[in-house]
Amino acid sequence: MGGKKDMMSGDDIRNAGLKVTLPRVKILALLEQSEQGHVSAEDVYKLLLDAGEDIGLATIYRVLTQFESAGLVTRHHFEGGQSVFELDRGEHHDHIVCIKCGRVEEFFDQMIEDRQQEIAKEKGFTVEAHALTIYGYCKNAACRAS
Amino acid sequence: MGGKKDMMSGDDIRNAGLKVTLPRVKILALLEQSEQGHVSAEDVYKLLLDAGEDIGLATIYRVLTQFESAGLVTRHHFEGGQSVFELDRGEHHDHIVCIKCGRVEEFFDQMIEDRQQEIAKEKGFTVEAHALTIYGYCKNAACRAS
DNA sequence: CAACAAATGAGATGCTTTTGCATTCTGCCA
DNA sequence: TGGCAGAATGCAAAAGCATCTCATTTGTTG
Incomplete structure (x- = not known):
């Protein structure tokens, strides 16, 4: 318990x-x-x-x-x-935001996380944090791109 | 020409x-x-x-x-x-920013770009834009994480 | 070069977020 | 359990960033 x-x-x-x-x-x-x-x-x-x-x-x-x-x-x-x-x-995740209705969904992708570490290493940076946000139109009919 | x-x-x-x-x-x-x-x-x-x-x-x-x-x-x-x-x-790119000195470097990673599209598709979103910024300490000696 | 529309500058304004301060509440100890 | 010191709250004022208003100035076009 x-x-x-x-x-x-x-x-x-x-x-x-x-x-x-x-x-x-x-x-x-x-x-x-x-x-x-x-x-x-x-x-x-x-x-x-x-x-x-x-x-x-x-x-x-x-x-x-x-x-x-x-x-x-x-x-x-x-x-x-x-x-x-x-x-x-406690679980890190990134976001995808609908620019029409404001809906926010979360996602996590290990591949993207890994690539970021590699990129930082290549550039000599020590990663402390990162923010990835995708903006677009969600599946909601009223939000479809014109 | x-x-x-x-x-x-x-x-x-x-x-x-x-x-x-x-x-x-x-x-x-x-x-x-x-x-x-x-x-x-x-x-x-x-x-x-x-x-x-x-x-x-x-x-x-x-x-x-x-x-x-x-x-x-x-x-x-x-x-x-x-x-x-x-x-x-004209060329899209993302950023990696030093949280100590403010230095900004650019990078572009096709793998990350592709994964974002896939993720958006899975969630039923149409991507219009995205912002990925990595925050950390740059190679500059004075900026090394304590 | 005249005439009009567009652009600028200075300050006002709007929003979000923070701060100062007097008052109120929590947590702790007798 | 009552009381107290320090922390937390509420309000209003302030701060920071960005935009807007409007009178004046500056491009542009004929």
Whole structure:
């Protein structure tokens, strides 16, 4: 039995050296339940409002940034507009984003990962991170390229 | 025959449907001569100031955006901070950026390009663009990871 | 070279994100 | 369990980047 590690909780917040406050718990819970998986700070703000929790936008930014430092969430800078956040479940992956509806899907490709390492080595770089995002139109009929 | 296409000129501006003005000529020339190859709007502003050309930042943003629409330059959104622009010489490539000194190198890998297409197809996406940036420490001694 | 449309510059404006500060809450210890 | 120090929150102001407004200036074309 060993607790499954795909459910975040107050312990995760505590382990990050942060106090377990209502805003932090709510934000973490929201990221867990979130359909999209990828939400902007403002999305979080509005979703929490809808849920009856009036948490200041500044707090949301602050908390998300702290969660990021703690490795609980990852921040992505897709083109145009706000940063989006997602819960970090430990597995690295890249993204493919629909430029029409905003849908975000994840993928992981070992071949691409390997090639990146090789390329970096050729150029004398030590890889610390990388971001690969494919932009296009998703399968949704309404999103098909004109 | 056929003029070599690696030197931009006023004709390129004119062909883009834009008037050949001093700001536009200076900005284009700067992008050509630029050592780094990748400059932010503010870099352009300062470099032009140093060169004795006092061109407003608003104009620089405007012109760079127009050049982008015309396909003369490409805009990249690397992590943190401003967008950077580079002359578009027609060949697509991705970037590897030193997170210590900011050095930017380019690379192109057909294998990665192909895999992206396959991945998109699997997910039912039509690729319009993509951005792959590797972040790390460059070979420069002072930049080695601690 | 006159006349018009396009372009520029300076500052205002919009958005996203961060910060300062007074107030409120958590976690801890007596 | 009550109280306290330090951390966290909320609000409003600020900061950073990019765009827009509008009066003035500059290409272009006839």
